[in-house]
Amino acid sequence: MTMVSVDKGGSRSDRTKAAILTAARARFAAHGYERTTIRGVAEDARIDPSMVMRYYGNKAQLFDAALAIDLRMPDLSNVSADDLPRTLVRHFLTRWEGDPADDALLVLTRSAVTNEHAAARMHDVFATQVAPALAAAVGPEVAARSAGLVSAQLLGLALTRYLLRLPAVTALTPDQIERSLAPAIAATLKPT
Amino acid sequence: MTMVSVDKGGSRSDRTKAAILTAARARFAAHGYERTTIRGVAEDARIDPSMVMRYYGNKAQLFDAALAIDLRMPDLSNVSADDLPRTLVRHFLTRWEGDPADDALLVLTRSAVTNEHAAARMHDVFATQVAPALAAAVGPEVAARSAGLVSAQLLGLALTRYLLRLPAVTALTPDQIERSLAPAIAATLKPT
DNA sequence: GTCTATAATTCGATAGAC
């Protein structure tokens, strides 16, 4: 798990910093902001808790650093309107099925539900990454009208399948989800 | 705020218990399980923190009591398949627009994202209240196949509009949501 | 650059006076 990212060229402190960040991201994803402790992060990173303070100042700043993440949204500008829903559902399913415990968007979502700061970050991510990616595919007008509810549907999947693990949703195969959710997203993209 | 609900007939202790429960529900809804403190609940209820312990034993049991709630799902057995999606969306929109900060399902969702116990409760609520109500309308087979994703879409709305308050979703009117989300739910109910 | 020791808070929970 948790590819530590980066950097054979890094100094020892760089590697320590990266290890802390990886551990923090995993803990924030698994338990949310309140329940992750600096001690726990330090333990996962195999270093002393005081190192976390040294490099990141305090828990809030560590959280910020852990959330400074690129969602790696796919380029949707060459996807036809017909293919868009399926492409979207597939993209997120692939991401989340792979390593749900470490996905940036799931980390953010879990914490944003009970943490104002994380919620503000979520707003940023949506405005600067999700909405533009959608607008590239369907145009600014349709995106302005439907990006919110399309996101609601995708985050609804994230919520029920990966955060709450509702049996009725975890029981479905990725294929079943794709066949059922893609037409739904297509419906909200259609003009009313 | 926080109408203390109830009960002229109640003894003084009954009124105190009810006041505690109301305050607890509001706090759990606003901040989730971890961040609500017994001290805070007691302050809202205008009583001493030790009263909370006296009546509810501990924080976990207080949480349980706060979540022992009937979702008041509507009777869907006489709703036609065509009307079902719109009926569902309307039902939940009406509930949530009224008093989002005190709605049982939102309380539960906010806490369930970071609390195992609340998540287990959520599974219960889904299995005993949501799924049967759906099955009454569309039959057990369709319900078994689609109840999970229908719930995902409704909870996605709850998540983005009331918990995260994403501007792209809060900007929509209830009518716009109904017109856009009802066809989406209809699409996931259709056989693939 | 890493660790020990500890200060300062916060909170859940208990004991007991009135």
Place this chain on the structure above:
DNA sequence: GTCTATCGAATTATAGAC
């Protein structure tokens, strides 16, 4: 039935030795 006082545990954060 309500409140005062306080314990014990957990946690963030700091100071400083090595």
